[in-house]
Amino acid sequence: MTLKIHAAMRVYVMAMLLLPGWVCPVAAQSAQKSIRLIEPEEDSRFNPGTNILLRAVIGTEQADLRQVEFLADGQLIGVVSNRPYSTTWSNVSAGTYQIMARAIPATGAALESDTVHVRVYNSRLTFGLDRIPLLEKIKFFDIPLWQYCASLLYIFLAFYVSKFLDFLTRVWLKRWATRTATRFDDLLLDLLNGPTKIIAFVIFLRIGLEVFSWPVLVRNFLGKSFTIIVALSLTYTVLKFIDLVMGYWKDRTKAEVDRAFDEQLFPIIRKSLKVFVVVVGVLVTLDNIGVNITAAIASLSIGGLAVGLAAQDTLANLFGAVAVFVDKPFRIGDYIELDGAKGNVESIGLRSTRLRHPDGHLITVPNKTMGNSTITNVTRRPRIKTELNLGLTYETPTEKVRQAVAILQEIYNAHKMTSELLLSFNRFADSSLNISVIHWWEGTDYKAYLAGMQEMNLAIKERFDAEGINFAFPSRTLYVKQDSEWRMSKAEHQETAVPPSN
Known part of the structure; x- marks a missing residue:
């Protein structure tokens, strides 16, 4: 019996020496402060953009507790200094996170809680498949089966929605467009037939693939790829819309002169608009995939300034063309x-x-x-004004002058293209009796004007010839006075003239 007691004492002493943390440390640890994360719970699931409540409890309160920190994947997401130890994590993006709480005392080491795993879905629309335990339990490549099923549903939706839009534009809307008088809606439907299907298919496909809990790099790559595809489709649609509008505008130009002018105008406007759309589309796409476009815009501005300074005359001619x-x-x-x-x-x-x-x-x-x-x-004048002067000889009697005015009145008024005739015997010119003629030709075709003037001038000439009325022309009459004394002096001079010696 004594040997058994001594043996037990030796075992107890050895245990106390070799395992000091079994008894005394347990008692000491119970007196220390502990921290536990009670919200969110383990394996909680949230929709994208959800505000997640974070709440922790402290085992035994100590006066030297400075603050409580909440961390997600090692990153600080909230700090609380007073009770209750709770805060909100706002606008959480999609992903899987490891959340923990850490108590920071004024002195001593910090205490950390156990890690809680939470998941934020990429899409709110999971069709309720994530609530089925069997689909959550079965996994392939560590991805639950419900994610595969949801993605397949979205792919089917993308296909059938694009087919429905194709039917809507090709059949129903096309039938409605044929009932209208304008061609613009027909051209617009032809334009939307292709890009609408592509954009709808890409949007649903993106939602379906984002249901997966992809790694960050894969998720970013898919997001950027879909953004580029949608941007290309939209840019293509806008470019085709420019062609549509320009073609519609061109078809409405009926006059040949306007058509000839617009044949040069339309290509310039079309190319300028397309360049602008492509530049804007590229910049917006780069901005949406995370590229800093500030430096690119600054470079374009500096380059544009340099080009502008180097090509002032060229730009002046270009702006002059735009003004024209x-x-x-x-x-x-x-x-x-x-x-x-x-x-x-x-x-x-x-x-x-x-x-x-x-x-x-x-x-x-x-x-x-x-x-x-x-x-x-000159061509744009609404009508052509004619001013001319008809000169009659000074030998023309007064009655013939009145008759000439009446003949001119009759001929000009008889022509259908003349208007606002003004006739007057207005002055005595140097070599003629002047009749002023002012009238308007109601038209802008210069060839027709010349033909009409010829017709009226021939009629005037025929009537004047028939009535014996003569046109004047620039002439000068020289009157010479014969002086007898001058003739006698000249004769005497000739008689007294000495002939030259041989």
Whole structure:
């Protein structure tokens, strides 16, 4: 019995020496402060953008507790200094997180709680599949089966929604568009037929793939890829819309002169708009995939300034062309006059405008000159004014002058293209009795005007010839006075003249 007691004592002493933490440390640890995370619970699930409540409890209160920190994957997400030890983690993005609480005393080491795993879904629309225990339990490559099922549903939705939109645009909306008088809605439906299906398919496909708990790198790659595809589709749609509008505008141009002018205007506007859309589309796409475009915009600004300074004349001509295209002071084929040049407009380019002089010479005028000059568009006058003077000889009797005025009145009033006739025997010229004729030709076609003037002039000549009325022409009558004394003096001079010696 004594040996057994001694043996037990030796075992107890050895245990106290070798395992000091079994008894005394347990008692000491129970007196220390402990921390526990009670919200969120283990394996909690949240929708994207949810505010997650974080709450911790402290085992035994100590006066030296400074603050309680909440961490997600080692990153600080909240700090609380007073009871209750709770805060909110706002706008949480999709992913799986390890959350813990840490108590920071004024002195001594910090205490940490156990880690709690939470999951934030990429999509709110899971069709309730994540609530089925069997689909959550079965996993492939550490991904629950419900995520595969939800993704397949979204892929089917993407396919059938795109097919439905195709049917909607090709059949139902097309049938409605054929009932309208305008062609614009038909062209618009043809434009939307392709890109609408692509955008709808990509959006649903993206939602379906984002249901997966992809790694961060894969998720970022997929997000950027889908953003680029949607941006390309939208840019393509806008570019086709520009072609649609420009074509519709061009078809509405009926006049041949306007069509000739717009044949040069439309390509310039179309190319400028497309370049602008592509540049904006690229910048917006780069910004949405996380590229800092501030430096690119600054570089473009500096480069644009340098190009502008180096090509001032070229830009001035370009802006002059834009002013001509927008303001339309003349059209192709118009006869114009400006400082130092005149002729019919043959073409309008980005740098210059070409005129055909009446002599046949081709004149090239820089567009900046066109923008800064006073342009007289002879063709654009609503009617042609004619001023002429008919001169009768001074031998014409007064009655014949009255008859000439009456003949002119009759001929000009009889022509259907003349108006506002003014006739008057207005003055005695140096070599004629002047009759002033002013009238308007109601038209702008210069060839027709010349033909009409010829017709009336021939009629005037025939009537004047028949009535014996003569036209005057510039003439001068010289009257010579014969002086007898001058003739006698001349004769005497000739008689007394000495002949030259041989």
